[in-house]
Amino acid sequence: MQLIFHGAAREVGRSCVEVASEKRFLFDAGIKITAEQPEHPTHIDDLRGIAGVFLSHGHLDHCGALPLLDHTGLRCPIFCTSATKAITRILLKDALKIERIKHHHPAYDKNDVFKALDSVQKVRYGQKNYLEGIEFAFQDAGHIPGSASIMVEVEGKRILYTGDINTTQTMLLKGAFVNFPKINTLICESTYGEKDHPERKKEEKAFLSKVKEISDTGSVILPVFAVGRAQEVMMMLAKKDFSVPIYMDGMAKSVTELFEQEPGFIRDVSLLQKSAEKVEFIESRDEREEALKKKGIFLTTSGMLSGGPVIKYLTELGDNPNNGILLTGYQTEDSNGRLLLEEGRVIIDNKLIKINSQVKQFDFSAHAGMRELKELVRKIMPEHAIFVHGDKSATLSMAKFAESLGIKACAPKTDEILEV
Ligand SMILES: [Zn+2]
Known part of the structure; x- marks a missing residue:
């Protein structure tokens, strides 16, 4: 054949x-x-x-x-x-x-x-x-x-x-x-x-302590892929207590609901559900505006900063050095995420914008x-x-x-x- x-x-x-x-x-x-x-x-x-x-x-x-x-x-x-x-x-x-x-x-x-x-x-x-x-x-x-x-x-x-x-x-x-x-x-x-990937448990620990460190003084943007990564990072965050609320925005929400309806494909669906209870889901532009008035941890799509609500968070929060952007996935060569890692800038509405928040990438492949x-x-x-x-x-x-x-x-x- x-x-x-x-x-x-x-x-x-x-x-x-x-x-x-x-x-x-x-x-x-x-x-x-x-x-x-x-x-x-x-x-x-x-x-x-x-x-x-x-x-x-x-x-x-x-x-x-x-x-x-x-x-x-x-x-x-x-x-x-x-x-x-x-x-x-x-x-x-x-x-x-x-x-x-x-x-x-x-x-x-x-x-x-x-x-x-x-x-x-x-x-x-x-x-x-x-x-x-x-x-x-x-x-x-x-x-x-x-x-x-x-x-x-x-x-x-x-x-x-x-x-x-x-x-x-x-x-x-x-x-x-x-x-x-x-x-x-x-x-x-x-x-x-x-x-090779770094050891996952160690990477998780380093990630959570970074989220904690930034959220003590500012907000954390966590760009995530809607399918899988968003839910996994949510489950990691739910293990720890933070002084600020955790939000989930964008397509990740409907995918999380979908996973709850397909329990056979999730390792521990009750843990997924419990973790989701610790998160506030953002359903509208007004809710997003409201959430942005205070400090928070924002899980949002898209994972490579190519579109979706993450753009709004970058625009509102990216100028402040007390805030942080923690990338949780691979960034392809021509992506906004790669540009952020390499040059500290992103393209929004065809304009190159300088980001002053701290930026770090974690490997949860x-x-x-x-x-x-x-x-x-x-x-x-x-x-x-x-x-x-x-x-x-x-x-x-x-x-x-x-x-x-x-x-x-x-x-x-x-x-x-x-x-x-
Ligand atoms: Zn794939």
């Missing part, structure tokens, strides 16, 4: 692997978000001939191309967990809104989003399923709620697609399931193929670090390992590591076709 890499090949973004065997199917169909128009997977021949899409999780770099593919001819079931379906719904609708605000002209509309969601067939972790005679199973990938690694048996061979994976337990999630049977071909993410990725490869010991979803040097470095274990390994380029 052939594997064709339509994206996420020596890059992070637009994940999409086509498997062309007795049947043709896709692992993921994502977009790559850039400052300009989002990039889509490369051309897929005969979309109508695709028998199914296995969707690993609800992040846009894995699901964002589904509406456009639906618009251009994809007519097949999309398999994912119920939490992934709910997250996909929220993020696809939001993506469409943002495209319109940016005056881009997406080639699809709301109907295509709904149609794509209508094609979803929900799958449970650990359950055997069939697509036109092909057996497959989803397992918890520990990355965000609902995320899955997907094992497919086709032509007598087992393929494992890790999706985005985190093997380490966090406040919010259990670590990924890794006890797979013999795998012939592993398609593995490599986001941190060359970098939802991806396995280099050490864990290598452990995973060593544990699975496939015949063939293919590294995707990482930059060129990270994917090549992981391939080199796998080769050192005697595994046939590579880091394919975009549109490369591999025979496995």
Whole structure:
């Protein structure tokens, strides 16, 4: 059979692997978000001939191309967990809104989003399923709620697609399931193929003491990703007592409610609920204005300062050196967050604005670090390992590591076709 890499090949973004065997199917169909128009997977021949899409999780770099593919001819079931379906719904609708605000002209509309969601067939972790005679199973990938690694048996061979994976337990999630049977071909993410994370418990401690230190004299802005990071940071904060209130603003709120309705995907849902009780949710502009009159800890989207209510907080609070901005996630190269880290400035309404508050970044990654990725490869010991979803040097470095274990390994380029 052939594997064709339509994206996420020596890059992070637009994940999409086509498997062309007795049947043709896709692992993921994502977009790559850039400052300009989002990039889509490369051309897929005969979309109508695709028998199914296995969707690993609800992040846009894995699901964002589904509406456009639906618009251009994809007519097949999309398999994912119920939490992934709910997250996909929220993020696809939001993506469409943002495209319109940016005056881009997406080639699809709301109907295509709904149609794509209508094609979803929900799958449970650990359950055997069939697509036109092909057996497959989803397992918890520990990355965000609902995320899955997907094992497919086709032509007598087992393929494992890790999706985005985190093997380490966090406040919010259990670590990924890794006890797979013999795998012939592993398609593995490599986001941190060359970098280790700091020890999570230590990082958490350092983060909480920094929040405490700043909140004694000023306000703290905590830019967070809406899905997963917001809830995890909220749970960390709830463990401690602060002298100022904790607020949550932006899309993170609806995602928190969604998680409470999907308890099976959360490590300890009662802890999530208890933590949410310690937080005041901001529902309107007036409430935001009111909250800003006093000191507070503000959990708000977006995590890379690209839009959302965080802009208002930066505008109101960013000038005061007693305040602090603690970034809790990875900042891509052309993001406002990266600009803040490197130059102490952000772009708001097309103007470059100096930030005088203190700025610090913490690493609460939802991806396995280099050490864990290598452990995973060593544990699975496939015949063939293919590294995707990482930059060129990270994917090549992981391939080199796998080769050192005697595994046939590579880091394919975009549109490369591999025979496995
Ligand atoms: Zn992801």
